[in-house]
Amino acid sequence: MSRRPSINSHVSHPNRRAGLTPMRQNHPNLRKLRRCTSLEWIYNTNDNPTDANGSMVIRVGEEYEFSSVLSCVSIYPLDERAVQMRDGSLPVMSYWYGKVAEIYLKAGRQDVWLDIQWYYRKVDLEDEGVDLAASVGEYELVLSDHISVVDMCCVEDHATILPYDEGDLTQPQIPIGRPYNRWTIDITFSRNRRMVYMEERYCRKCNQWFNEECVASLGRQLRRNVKAGVQSMYSDISFDPQFLSLLTLPIRRGASCGVVGNGMILVKGGELMDEARILGQLPEGWKEIMQQAMGPMGDENIARYYCIACTTAVI
Known part of the structure; x- marks a missing residue:
């Protein structure tokens, strides 16, 4: 040795x-x-x-x-x-x-x-x-x-x-x-360089990130409110409308959302829904849990767009 x-x-x-x-x-x-x-x-x-x-x-x-x-x-x-x-x-x-x-x-x-x-x-x-x-x-x-x-x-x-x-x-x-x-x-320099953009919005259907400026310029803006789709297994539970609205927040990263982004909203929302199936309602303190998941971004009013790839999902 x-x-x-x-x-x-x-x-x-x-x-x-x-x-x-x-x-x-x-x-x-x-x-x-x-x-x-x-x-x-x-x-x-x-x-x-x-x-x-x-x-x-x-x-x-x-x-x-x-x-x-x-x-x-x-x-x-x-x-x-x-x-x-x-x-x-x-x-x-x-x-x-x-x-x-x-x-x-x-x-x-x-x-x-x-x-x-x-x-x-x-x-x-x-x-x-x-x-x-x-x-x-x-x-x-x-x-x-x-x-x-x-x-x-x-x-x-x-x-x-x-x-x-x-x-x-x-x-x-x-x-x-x-x-x-x-x-x-790869560091290879040439006269013709391709522009690379940072993706900042997440499509839950495509499982892809898209640059927010591209989405705003190429995507079609949604002019109506988005409702969260709740599966039949949760039909007997009365969810707070504020909780459901949080589940529709666009998944973003960068700027006020930080490097990693606010994707933890999806994870925490799913965990709270699983607890609600056992308790028959959302657990106490769910607002604080979701607020922590949102981080500094909060629940500001964010424009929604149809995905520029699949054209049907809202991001």
């Missing part, structure tokens, strides 16, 4: 690696370097060079392992727009982010180099003129197939990047200020 290399950094980081030097542009011939799948990087500190707080274990990331704590890292950027805060660190989205694809050691020295598979921020996509930038959130990271070599000395820390599954309406909300990932893109 191979032993994980332990490297003592020749760079001192007494303040928990705050204020690292920007990434160097040059690197040695990688073919002559040793490769490993994991490594312990020990930072020299004034108190104890082997202190656990001054070390970091990194490993090569596995395919589709978007949120691996050991393989995703933040990189101190070579960017004049990155302005240090008082403690020497940078704002969350000023760092560059990547996943470790390869680890290289230079024989006879304490040099470590990493192949980094880059996450693109919104600003990075804008810099490169990629149309997808218009659909990327403030704290969203897009995993690319762009890989380049980085000196280990400019790795700031591990990075926790939360996965976002667009198809999971029950996914917990992603906290504001936390980096997340939902898309993987």
Whole structure:
């Protein structure tokens, strides 16, 4: 069984690696370097060079392992727009982010180099003129197939990047200020780029998301009130009209609905209806439960449209 290399950094980081030097542009011939799948990087500190707080274990990331704590890292950027805060660190989205694809050691020295598979921020996509930038959130990271070599000395820390599954309406909300990932893109630049939009309305019949601007411009607006369809198994139960109206709210995400959206309304509404079958009526406190599921969006008056795909479902 191979032993994980332990490297003592020749760079001192007494303040928990705050204020690292920007990434160097040059690197040695990688073919002559040793490769490993994991490594312990020990930072020299004034108190104890082997202190656990001054070390970091990194490993090569596995395919589709978007949120691996050991393989995703933040990189101190070579960017004049990155302005240090008082403690020497940078704002969350000023760092560059990547996943470790390869680890290289230079024989006879304490040099470590990493192949980094880059996450693109919104600003990075804008810099490169990629149309997808218009659909990327403030704290969203897009995993690319762009890989380049980085000196280990400019790795700031591990990075926790939360996965976002667009198809999971029950996914917990992603906290504001936390980096997340939902898309993987191939970085191939050409003169003709296709615009990619963020889908923001959900069709319960098609099981698809559609951009709200497209729905508003291409869909046919519904001018009458929508009534919730109740299955025959609930025919003996008298549901509050307000509860039924909540079941017809459009499923949306983005803006006031947050990154994940308000799809939890469907889940909680179904759970309350199941309880009503047992109790003969909605349980006490159902209003508070539904209000929590709606989140900050509330039950504002939202325009309804016929789905632009199936043309019959209301979204």
